Amino acid sequence: MKNAIIIASLGLASVLSFGVSAAEQISAEQAQSLQSMGTVSVSQVGSSPMDMNSALSAKAEKEGASGYRIIEARSGNTWHATAELYK
Template sequence: MKTISTLVTASILAALSFGASAATMVSAEQAADMQSIGTISVSGIDGVPSDINRQLSDKADSAGAKSFHIIEAHNDGSYHVTAELFN
């Protein structure tokens, strides 16, 4: 009985995580074939590139985008990154 409970719980969690999709970063080549829906930027980030990617993905999700491509990035003590959004 405990095994069945565990399997049901795992199945429910898998279904929930599958439904929650995050915007993904695409290459310039991939972006060339996509329709742009705008741009976003994040600033003042002290951290590793994965922190920047996570913030861009979250912001792209909030804007309704499925993917993004970084078009500008610089570091003057903290990062500033601009990305183009795509559906």
């Protein structure tokens, strides 16, 4: 039982710490006051929209962006999304 609580606590802590440091998805209105840094794309097989947002956020953060705006998204058997990065 203690192991399950520890694992759950670690999982929650990692999600919370990721959310704090990750780049945020922003709206078109918010993007107007920010400087564009280029674009990133992600593609995955059998993933959810939440997985795509996580992947875009991770790529945006890796590039040094504070925010990203999804400019293209397709779904089906595979997902593909492109986002513009902003600082």
